[in-house]
Amino acid sequence: MLSSMDEKIVPIYQEVLARNPGEVEFHQAVREVLESLGPVLVKNPEFAEHKIIERICEPERQIIFRVPWVDTHGTTQINRGFRVEFNSALGPYKGGLRFHPSVYLGIIKFLGFEQIFKNSLTGLPIGGGKGGSDFDPKGKTDGEIMRFCQSFMTELYRHIGEHTDVPAGDIGVGGREIGFMFGQYKRITNRWEAGVLTGKGLNWGGSLARKEATGYGAAFFVDEMLKARKDSFEGKTCIVSGSGNVSIYTMEKIQQLGGKVVACSDSNGYVYDEKGINLELVQQLKEIERRRIKDYINYRKQAKYVPKGNIWEIPCQVAMPSATQNEINGKDAALLVKNGCIAVGEGANMPTTPEGVHIFLDAAIAYAPGKAANAGGVATSALEMQQNATRDSWDFDETEKRLHKIMKNIHRDCFEMAEKYGAPGNYVVGANIAGFIKIARAMLAMGVV
Ligand SMILES: NC(=O)C1=CN([C@@H]2O[C@H](COP(=O)(O)OP(=O)(O)OC[C@H]3O[C@@H](n4cnc5c(N)ncnc54)[C@H](O)[C@@H]3O)[C@@H](O)[C@H]2O)C=CC1
Numbered sequence: 001m002l003s004s005m006d007e008k009i010v011p012i013y014q015e016v017l018a019r020n021p022g023e024v025e026f027h028q029a030v031r032e033v034l035e036s037l038g039p040v041l042v043k044n045p046e047f048a049e050h051k052i053i054e055r056i057c058e059p060e061r062q063i064i065f066r067v068p069w070v071d072t073h074g075t076t077q078i079n080r081g082f083r084v085e086f087n088s089a090l091g092p093y094k095g096g097l098r099f100h101p102s103v104y105l106g107i108i109k110f111l112g113f114e115q116i117f118k119n120s121l122t123g124l125p126i127g128g129g130k131g132g133s134d135f136d137p138k139g140k141t142d143g144e145i146m147r148f149c150q151s152f153m154t155e156l157y158r159h160i161g162e163h164t165d166v167p168a169g170d171i172g173v174g175g176r177e178i179g180f181m182f183g184q185y186k187r188i189t190n191r192w193e194a195g196v197l198t199g200k201g202l203n204w205g206g207s208l209a210r211k212e213a214t215g216y217g218a219a220f221f222v223d224e225m226l227k228a229r230k231d232s233f234e235g236k237t238c239i240v241s242g243s244g245n246v247s248i249y250t251m252e253k254i255q256q257l258g259g260k261v262v263a264c265s266d267s268n269g270y271v272y273d274e275k276g277i278n279l280e281l282v283q284q285l286k287e288i289e290r291r292r293i294k295d296y297i298n299y300r301k302q303a304k305y306v307p308k309g310n311i312w313e314i315p316c317q318v319a320m321p322s323a324t325q326n327e328i329n330g331k332d333a334a335l336l337v338k339n340g341c342i343a344v345g346e347g348a349n350m351p352t353t354p355e356g357v358h359i360f361l362d363a364a365i366a367y368a369p370g371k372a373a374n375a376g377g378v379a380t381s382a383l384e385m386q387q388n389a390t391r392d393s394w395d396f397d398e399t400e401k402r403l404h405k406i407m408k409n410i411h412r413d414c415f416e417m418a419e420k421y422g423a424p425g426n427y428v429v430g431a432n433i434a435g436f437i438k439i440a441r442a443m444l445a446m447g448v449v
């Protein structure tokens with residue numbers, strides 16, 4: 001248990017378990033939020049009276065659809081597509097699309113649920129949603145990726161729009177996939193509607209700094225936590241798991257802030273480079289050539305590759321999990337703390353198991369949950385929507401400056417809310433309550449809908 005759940009909230013959680021059987025990741029995400037909300041109901045009994053928590057736990061709409069496509073051998077393939085439109089109290093549904101073989105409804109619902117609170121924390125007018133497919137992009141040709149994306153959009157297009165629901169990328173969905181989906185949306189609807197997707201290419205409606213935003217934002221958030229403890233990244237040894245979009249730009253910003261990243265990974269293993277990870281090499285291997293991280297050691301003699309290794313065994317002062325859910329378990333968390341880790345910032349969504357979170361909180365290290373630390377990505381997506389709506393485009397520095405300010409504000413709100421609710425330094429409590437209260441007030445104002 002992270003902490004005990006308020007007795008008024010226990011039946012709500014039990015109802016969530018009964019209504020959503022087998023969706024373990026969704027249960028985990030709901031429980032983590034509900035465990036923080038007891039004191040909020042004491043101060044705001046109207047939230048209980050109007051069943052705000054029960055309503056937030058039930059998606060407004062869940063769409064599941066067939067995605068048929070033809071592979072390079074002429075064989076028909078069938079995948080399943082999802083879009084969960086979770087909560088639109090604060091704005092159009094907003095959240096990424098994940099293409100990964102592990103995707104099923106429970107994963108999309110956990111991500112969509114997290115997204116509601118994260119988007120609220122940004123202070124920008126965006127509701128929460130998430131989507132994706134069990135399609136595996138690994139090893140597919142560009143032609144196969146294009147045909148899959150076109151088929152996916154051939155159903156999704158009728159549910160999305162700049163004022164309705166605005167998807168973006170997540171695991172397995174980057175600039176290439178967003179391009180194919182935008183092209184198909186434009187073709188079907190006969191509309192050049194920039195605001196329907198974010199993460200677009202820079203010469204057709206995308207925003208500078210969106211690609212970097214999640215990673216930069218996560219590093220900014222950790223920098224704020226360190227500053228609150230009169231410390232900084234300067235000279236710190238850091239570990240960043242993954243080697244995709246979030247990981248690469250987390251590493252870049254850590255290096256700019258004076259930290260030294262010594263290891264990163266992919267789903268097959270990790271590389272350790274005592275001289276510091278060479279980012280240009282990782283970008284070349286992963287972003288351009290789409291190769292495995294093990295190839296890194298072919299170009300850096302002192303580096304070593306550990307197949308199936310556990311990256312959290314490497315001693316570090318700052319850990320930033322940036323790959324996938326539940327990648328840090330209780331044992332990993334205990335080892336990190338024992339090895340001298342003083343700060344953990346989650347670039348990924350829910351990368352730490354409940355046991356791991358409990359260990360970080362008990363050890364009183366600076367621990368930032370994903371819904372706060374990785375909010376810079378979706379925040380910059382909202383900035384992309386602002387630029388699209390005004391047919392404007394800002395330069396990199398301007399956009400990064402806005403991102404930085406948003407992350408500082410999220411840090412301040414979480415920090416102050418944790419203090420106000422009697423849990424100083426607990427960013428889990430701070431993020432859950434700060435995110436929840438804004439949505440709850442909006443839902444109350446809008447009546448029973
Ligand atoms: N792209 C975005 O803007 C945002 C992404 N996130 C979260 O960040 C995480 C990473 O997403 P992206 O970087 O966008 O995806 P990506 O597809 O660009 O990269 C994912 C990376 O994680 C690695 N990976 C996957 N499973 C792994 C495992 N079991 N062990 C080690 N490495 C593994 C992959 O090899 C790849 O390097 C996800 O949890 C995602 O939900 C959160 C906020 C925004």
Ligand SMILES: O=C(O)CCC(=O)C(=O)O
Nearest residue numbers: 095096168170377378381
């Ligand atoms: O930019 C977006 O809309 C979504 C980013 C995302 O998927 C996330 O925050 O987990």
